[in-house]
Amino acid sequence: MPKPYFKTKNWPQYNNSLINKGSLTFWIDEEAIRDWKQLK
Known part of the structure; x- marks a missing residue:
């Protein structure tokens, strides 16, 4: 896995x-x- 370009600060969002x-x-x-139901 490549090294991240930035540090994660908001872990829940990540x-x-x-x-x-x-x-x-x-x-x-x-x-x-x-309309979809009428096509059936």
Whole structure:
């Protein structure tokens, strides 16, 4: 593992960022959900 370029000062935030790495969150509005359900 390469040496970090900076020192971590906020460990809780750093740990959360590692946990959420690769996570994708997106929002779908109600209209899109209704339209999607009608296609089925």
